Amino acid sequence: MVHDTWVGVDVGGTKVLAVRVSASGEVEASATRPMPGRTASEAAVEDAVVAAAHDVYADGPPTALGISAAGLVDSTGERYLFGAHLPWRDAPVRARIAERAGLAVVLDNDANCAAHAELAVGAARGIDSMVMITIGTGIGGALVLGGRVVRGAHGLAGEFGHMQVVPDGLACECGLSGCWEQYCSGRALERVTRVALGRHLDGPEVAAMASAGDEVARQAFASIGTWLGVGVAGLVSAFDPELVVVGGGVSAVGDLLLEPARAALLESLQGTAHRPVPSLVPARLGPEAGAVGAALLARDAGKL
């Protein structure tokens, strides 16, 4: 007899990552396809999502499919509203993909999915209040209070990446300037490295160099890690969480990112001699957290 499975697909700025999970949340398979790009058609992205999901099907289709998407998803989980890195604009993405895939589908913001995964099977089990930051092409975020993801009045809570951290700062794809993700993200890592070396390296190349001890690459991670800590300090001032969890592809480098972030958090938070400072820890599910969370949301749909 075929066991129940759920598939989660994370749609990010550069790639579409699919995972298949078991009822206990174990990842049984994963696959990656390129994201068609933010100037591609909406249908092209939907094709890529369905194709990536198919890549991880077991003998047959899963019980249900979860979609994790970078950007703004409405509070009903029906529509993708807006995002700097994806072409969808106020699009009924849940229903479209349900029709294409012939499956029950749930849709949520990538960081909300990641937070759900970390709460369910990751670094935040048993935690009541948490800030989750996912660092990929840009920054995603989620707030957890009372052990549940806070969705906000319109489903848009946790959009930390477009908080302004530098007045009249770097132009952002969202149309604003000085957004946090311009200083702390995969794109920021590439920019800092390009300025230092005079040539383009992509994020994984910079990570490999940094892990091998290259000083320029380490300094690039220190730069975005410091900005991570500065931004996290602001969120800690605002929300006072028990824990800060950092996930997303760029976080795979670990302490090369997180140590500068911890130092900057301490330096940028008011009254640290007089208040507890939350731990800043890596997401246990790593870069797959969004996809795993989407699959677990599909599993838990109706139960929540």
Added chain:
Amino acid sequence: MVHDTWVGVDVGGTKVLAVRVSASGEVEASATRPMPGRTASEAAVEDAVVAAAHDVYADGPPTALGISAAGLVDSTGERYLFGAHLPWRDAPVRARIAERAGLAVVLDNDANCAAHAELAVGAARGIDSMVMITIGTGIGGALVLGGRVVRGAHGLAGEFGHMQVVPDGLACECGLSGCWEQYCSGRALERVTRVALGRHLDGPEVAAMASAGDEVARQAFASIGTWLGVGVAGLVSAFDPELVVVGGGVSAVGDLLLEPARAALLESLQGTAHRPVPSLVPARLGPEAGAVGAALLARDAGKL
């Protein structure tokens, strides 16, 4: 027969404001004393609090006393931990004032008190999620979710004033630099005016000039109002509230502050063409919101 009353005392950076409220939350009396200053003794501030409370006693003492204080109050409401503008440092303020006043006392952060007042009898009746900003000497803040003030894991949520908005920016009394309240507060208003005019005016003087049409004073409010909107945009990105309520003494000037803030909120928020933008409204209780909220917290203690 003497009716039940509650007294609330708001302890800010420059003054101590006491109000007496009835069971329905109506303000029956108010009084102001100067704050002894942040270099005064802790006992001097406690004396001022008890004296201001006495100033509004009816025929006899009230049923209970609420204290609203700018800065960090612990999650139990027993201790004042730290604040840039008051001398208390990890001090058991609730018990000390209860002993001096011979009354039941509750203690909370000023913006939490203001938010409680606005929810109970003010601009946020019936609201589920709200960001409250109080602008006085500095910035206070509170988050409301599910119709209740979010206190955070350690009672410290809502400390928006010390979020960094300018890297390597103006030095703040808290020891950090570039804090939001250095750009949006009564102190900021005075600094901007001093730079423009070459002489010192206090906040109420600048407000009177602005209301009378003085262009320099109006520009000073436009400056701090714009910074208000920029910071609020970040908080809206993070929390997606239904409503933003602005109180505190500086907010008494009304639209001279709030119109530039609304414009900057729209300009600084991601994807406004694709998302609802919450209204930014004045606190209905005005500069007394903290004191009234403290009195209502004293009234509601045990009921919440």
